[in-house]
Amino acid sequence: MVTIGEVIMDENLTMFEKIWRKHIVSEPLNQPSILYIDLHLVHEVTSPQAFEGLRLNKREVRRPDLTIATIDHNITTDETRTQVIKDEIARKQVETIRENCKENDIALFDVWDNEQGIVHVIGPEQGYTQPGMTIVCGDSHTSTHGAFGALAFGIGTSEVEHVLATQTLRQRKPKTMKVDFKGKLAKGVTAKDMILKLIGQIGTAGGTGYVIEYSGEAVENLSMEGRMTICNMSIEGGARAGMIAPDEITFDWMEGRNKVPKGKEWDKSVTEWKKLKTDKNAKFDSYIELDCDNLEPYVSWGTNPSQVLPISGVIPSPDDFKESFDAQSCQNALEYMGLNKGSKITDITLDRVFIGSCTNARITDLRSAASIVEGKKVNNNVRAQVMPGSTLTKLQAEKEGIDKIFKSAGFEWRESGCSMCLGMNPDQLKPRERCASTSNRNFEGRQGYKGRTHLVSPATAAASAIAGNFVDVRSIVG
Numbered sequence: 001m002v003t004i005g006e007v008i009m010d011e012n013l014t015m016f017e018k019i020w021r022k023h024i025v026s027e028p029l030n031q032p033s034i035l036y037i038d039l040h041l042v043h044e045v046t047s048p049q050a051f052e053g054l055r056l057n058k059r060e061v062r063r064p065d066l067t068i069a070t071i072d073h074n075i076t077t078d079e080t081r082t083q084v085i086k087d088e089i090a091r092k093q094v095e096t097i098r099e100n101c102k103e104n105d106i107a108l109f110d111v112w113d114n115e116q117g118i119v120h121v122i123g124p125e126q127g128y129t130q131p132g133m134t135i136v137c138g139d140s141h142t143s144t145h146g147a148f149g150a151l152a153f154g155i156g157t158s159e160v161e162h163v164l165a166t167q168t169l170r171q172r173k174p175k176t177m178k179v180d181f182k183g184k185l186a187k188g189v190t191a192k193d194m195i196l197k198l199i200g201q202i203g204t205a206g207g208t209g210y211v212i213e214y215s216g217e218a219v220e221n222l223s224m225e226g227r228m229t230i231c232n233m234s235i236e237g238g239a240r241a242g243m244i245a246p247d248e249i250t251f252d253w254m255e256g257r258n259k260v261p262k263g264k265e266w267d268k269s270v271t272e273w274k275k276l277k278t279d280k281n282a283k284f285d286s287y288i289e290l291d292c293d294n295l296e297p298y299v300s301w302g303t304n305p306s307q308v309l310p311i312s313g314v315i316p317s318p319d320d321f322k323e324s325f326d327a328q329s330c331q332n333a334l335e336y337m338g339l340n341k342g343s344k345i346t347d348i349t350l351d352r353v354f355i356g357s358c359t360n361a362r363i364t365d366l367r368s369a370a371s372i373v374e375g376k377k378v379n380n381n382v383r384a385q386v387m388p389g390s391t392l393t394k395l396q397a398e399k400e401g402i403d404k405i406f407k408s409a410g411f412e413w414r415e416s417g418c419s420m421c422l423g424m425n426p427d428q429l430k431p432r433e434r435c436a437s438t439s440n441r442n443f444e445g446r447q448g449y450k451g452r453t454h455l456v457s458p459a460t461a462a463a464s465a466i467a468g469n470f471v472d473v474r475s476i477v478g
Contacts, residue, residue: 012281014176015245016211019151023134025168032170038133040163042069043119044097046138050161051100061104063167068128069101070109072118073424077387077414081111090425117390117416120144120358124228125390127257131246131273136163141358141440143234147227149246149276154235174240175285177210181218183293188474191226192360192457194218195233196298198290200308207239210286213278214244218292224253225364232359233440236305245277297473299345300442300455302333309345311472317341336444337452338432346470352435353384353465357421360438360458361389366397369462370405372476378410379468385412387419423448436461
C-alpha cells in the first residue's frame with residue numbers, strides 16, 4: 001500500500017477519516033478531493049469503454065501492478081464455460097477484457113484459472129484486499145472489501161478510465177454513520193439476517209451520502225465471511241461504503257494468503273493495521289443501534305431489499321403504509337411477486353433455490369448450507385443450485401466433501417461465477433419462477449425476465465430447498 005499522507009494521531013478520528021486522510025493527493029478549493037487508489041479491481045462488463053477511452057486519448061495504464069481482472073459476470077457455470085459464448089454481447093465483453101489485459105500487462109484470472117472467481121471473492125481470498133487500503137471497482141458491491149478495514153466502493157465507467165490512467169480518483173468526502181449491532185445471534189441467524197434487518201429499518205436510501213462503520217458484539221463475533229456479507233450489502237442501504245475494524249479474526253483469516261506480507265513485514269503490517277481502529281472519542285454524523293438477541297431469520301417479500309420481514313411475519317397490505325408512495329410500492333410488489341396480503345412468509349412455496357453470489361458463496365456459506373441439507377432431499381418441486389464464489393472455493397469444498405453432500409441431496413453443483421445473481425448469463429429464472437436466493441438484489445427482472453426473487457441467508461435457502469417453502473431454520477439447528 002502506498003501512503004500518501006500522514007494522520008495526526010492525537011486527533012479523535014474514525015477509521016474512515018484515518019484512511020481518507022492518508023490517501024489525499026490534493027484537495028482543490030470547492031472541488032472533490034483527489035484520492036490515491038491502492039487496488040483497482042476490473043471485470044468484463046464495466047471495463048471495455050474505459051480501456052477504449054485510454055486508446056482514444058493515447059494514455060497508458062499507470063499502475064498495471066495495482067490492477068487485477070477477472071471474468072465473472074457473463075460466463076456460464078456449467079461444462080460449457082470454456083467454449084465459445086453464444087450471446088454476442090457477452091462474448092464480445094469477455095474477448096475484449098482478454099485483449100485489454102494482455103495489451104496492458106494486467107493480471108487476468110480467466111475461466112480456466114484456479115484463481116478465477118467473482119471479483120469480490122478472489123480479492124480477499126488471494127490476499128489482495130488488506131486493511132487501510134483504498135479499493136475501487138466498476139461494481140457497486142466493492143463495499144465487500146470494507147470488511148477488512150479498507151475504504152472500498154464502486155465506481156462508474158468514466159471513473160474506471162480515470163483510475164486506469166492516473167491511479168487516483170476524484171471524490172467528495174462522505175459523512176459517517178455508525179451501526180452498532182448489540183447482543184448475540186441465535187443459532188441459525190446470520191450476518192445476512194443482520195443486514196436485511198438494517199436495510200428494512202433504514203430503507204434503500206437511508207445510508208445515502210454515508211460510509212457506514214459496523215460495530216458491536218454481534219459483528220465482533222462474526223467470521224470474516226459474515227463481515228463481508230454485511231459490508232457487501234451496504235450499497236443496498238444506499239451507503240457509499242461499509243467498513244469493519246480489523247482485529248484478530250481479520251488477521252487470522254488473512255495470514256499466509258498469497259499476496260499478504262510475510263515474516264517481519266507481516267508483523268509490521270499488523271501493528272499498523274491495529275492503528276486503524278476508530279478512536280474512542282471520535283464523532284459520527286449518525287448513529288443507529290440494533291438488538292440482535294431476538295433477531296429472527298429474514299426474508300425479502302417485495303421488489304427492493306427494504307421490503308423484508310422476519311420469518312414469522314405476514315405479507316403486508318398497502319393499507320399498512322401511511323405514505324401513498326409506500327402504499328403504491330407495496331401494491332406493485334404484491335402484484336409482481338404474486339403474493340397476497342396477510343399470508344405467512346412460511347406459506348410461500350418455491351420453484352428455485354440459488355446459493356451463490358459475491359454476498360454468500362464463500363466456503364463458510366457453503367459449509368453452513370451443507371450442514372442443513374446433509375442426509376436430506378431437495379423437494380420434488382424445487383430446482384436447487386450451488387455456484388461457489390471462486391474456483392479455489394469450489395476446490396476447497398470438494399476437498400471437504402461438501403459437493404457430495406449437496407449432490408446427494410439433489411442440488412446441482414456448478415462452477416464459479418456471478419451466475420443467477422444478475423441474469424447476465426444463461427443462469428436465469430423463467431417468468432414467474434420463485435427463487436430463494438442468497439444474492440443481494442431483488443428488483444423486477446434481476447434474476448431473469450419476470451423472475452421473483454426472495455433474499456435469504458444460505459442456511460434459510462438450504463432449509464427451504466428441502467421443505468419446498470420458507471421455513472424457520474432455527475427449528476432445525478436450535
